Amino acid sequence: MTDGLQEVFRREASRCTATLIRVLGDIDLAEDAVAEAFTIAAERWPKTGIPPNPGGWITTTARNRAIDRLRRESTRGERHLAAHRLHTDSMDPDHNPQLDRLDDFVDVVEDDQLRLMFLCAHPALAADAQVALILRLLAGLETGEIARSFMVPEATMAQRIVRAKRKLHDNHVSYRIPRAAELPDRLAAVLAAIYLIYTEGHTATSGQNLTRTDLSREAVRLGRTLVELMPDEPEAIGLLALMLLSESRRPARRNPDGTMVRLADQDRSRWNKALIIEGHQLVRACLRSHQPGPFQVQAAIAAVHADAPTAEATDWAQIIALYDQLYSLRPHPVVALNRSVAVAELHGPAEGLAALAAIAAGTLDTYQPYHAARADLLARAGRRHEALGAYDRAIELTTNAVERAFLVRQRAAL
Amino acid sequence: MPQYLISVWHDDTFEVDFSTPDAQRLAAQVDAFNNNLQQAGAWVFAAGLHPASSATVVRSSGGEVSMTDGPYAETKEQMGGFWIIEAADLDGALEWAAKAAAACEGPVEVRPAQG
The missing domain is CATH 1.25.40 (Serine Threonine Protein Phosphatase 5, Tetratricopeptide repeat)
Structure with missing residues (x-):
């Protein structure tokens, strides 16, 4: 893929997949259709240039391809077309003057990505399956990349993903945002899965390198998306702050020879100031809601560390008080x-x-x-x-x- | 509407003596849960089972039928009873399952039926 297309893919693939899952009612069908649309884009865009609304183009093209395919496989197709009342008149994204309206045509809902997060982190799935599905469907990673990140054979990871999708399918899991009553538990599962991806990247549980930057970066990106989608959820903000403040220390966590440096011995001038500032802002923002949660308290602890110019100058009394609060929330x-x-x-x-x-x-x-x-x-x-x-x-x-x-x-x- | 099996699991030595207050409390809780299911239109079928030791395994191979005593799975945990319910989706089934687990004071397993 060219750089431009790669960038569109990173930005749009999960959004398109999230919408197509709702429109088509099937994860595999949606994934295949989006992949097909990107293949067509890879052929066409180098000649025509990237369209003004690439996400709309991909979503519409994927939808058209999926409808074509459903028509060809008639028995399955009839059921899907009837069940989801898809418009069977297809629309050519290349010949539409108002590309922005394409989003209306396929009915893109911002909440689709949120639905997808709750689907991937459904508590009926095991934690490793949740993480694999999130990386695959929301971060847009290939199965091989996910397998390498977790140091398991690709076939093992592929099977884990297939099983997880099949469980969701066989159990008739709905593609929806949880109701208010169930939201706290379900959101906690989403946050835990994203944090698991982060910590796996932060200190690889196995292997030669201390960190696997890719996983941490994906986790931070997912955390940002979640905060965009749920701006009023203090725990989502707390999780993002915690990840950013941990990330800020990454440059100082290793010696040039790759060996590990403890927090107390780190060269604090190498900490990433921009991430610390953003982390602090987020900690203040979530604490204002007065709904303390484990991620907010952990972020506050990271913020106290980030505040100290030297290890000796750390406000340990404050840190102990925060750990007491954390223990009362999560003993x-x-x-x-x-x-x-x-x-x-x-x-x-x-x-x-x-x-x-x-x-x-x-x-x-x-x-x-x-x-x-x-x-x-x-x-x-x-x-x-x-x-x-x-x-x-x-x-x-x-x-x-x-x-x-x-x-x-x-x-x-x- | 999708159907789900909610099964109750316990130790194979578990036996209910219905004369005890504990068993009567359980029976009352399960009765109330069954009424809830029926009123909500989610009930399909349910039964409590006699202990696993009462089971007989039947095999048929090439027209030959053989029978052996005892449960098929020789595990410590055995199914003690079950419900078949209807629910709109897994989350709906899980909600019923949580109530079932509370009523029978033990773990339950939820499994979707095919079709």
């Missing part, structure tokens, strides 16, 4: 773990270790960051022998090569 042992680390910064490693010990025994036994944090606090408390044991356990549990190298270095420094 999860990982939250208690992070709080313990903040306690150690404010009151010393002994207090931090006491807070760690208060976490329900065994709940974090297979969680690598728990052992890494405990090892660090033990080392700072002068309990070298126990620290070595905790590092061993952390090293045993990590699946990321860069993280492992960092832990091995920390252990060797004891």
Whole structure:
């Protein structure tokens, strides 16, 4: 694809697919039709130039192609055409003087993308299937790209996507925005899936590189789309702020040789100021709604870190208070773990270790960051022998090569 | 309208003694849920089942019929009862399923019927 077409594809593919799923009532049919329309565009646009409303052109062309195909496959076609009352008079997007009206013709609804988000993150789907569908249908990634991002064979990822689509189809899942009563739960699923994509990109769970920028970038893009679609949802804004503030630290997270740098040791002059400013604005915007939620509180914690000119100057008391608030919203042992680390910064490693010990025994036994944090606090408390044991356990549990190298270095420094 | 199977699952040793207050509470809850389903027009069919140990497996192969004692799936969890309901879509079925799980105080499984 040419650069121009590539750009149109990134921007418009998911919007077109989202609309076509509603018009055609079938995910596969919609995907095929949009792909076909882009193939036609790739042939035509280098000669004719990109039309003024490329999204409308693609959507209309895809719709026309789908209708042609349904007519050819008559039994299935009759049912679809009847069920969805598609206009069977086709419209040629190349010979329409008012291209903007094409959107009216195919009835593009901004909410289509939102419908698609709720469909992909339906709680009846497993988390890995939700993530795969979102990347495929909303981020427009090829199955092979998604498979590489998650380090699974392409056939495995293809099967995961096929199964997920089939489950939605067989279960007659409606293409709709959830009602007010069910919205909080369903929105939480959408947010969790986007954040899962972000964290997978931020610290790859396996492989040689610490981060996979593509996934993080897609997650941020999806987060922006969600905020555009639901501008009044404080948790959606909180999620975007959290991702932007985490992204702001990306340039400082690695040494030139690719090794990992802890937050405390990062060169803060390398943090991305523009992202910090935007993140702060979003945190303030969502806090104004006075409907606190887990993503907003996590974003506020990231904002406190971003505010500190040095690690020592961090307002740890504020961070502990925010972790307390987060724990009251989401009483999860990982939250208690992070709080313990903040306690150690404010009151010393002994207090931090006491807070760690208060976490329900065994709940974090297979969680690598728990052992890494405990090892660090033990080392700072002068309990070298126990620290070595905790590092061993952390090293045993990590699946990321860069993280492992960092832990091995920390252990060797004891 | 799409139809869904809502099945109730529990341990294969589970047995209801209807003389106990617990069982009577469950029965009352399930009765109320059944009435709800019928009033809403979502009811198709439902039944509670005798324990899995009462099951017989029948096989037919080349005109030969064989029978064996016991449930087909030799798993710890067995189906204890089920509803067939009608709902507009999965979300509608899941709403009924949530009420079913509350009524029988245990997990239920939702599966779409073909057709």
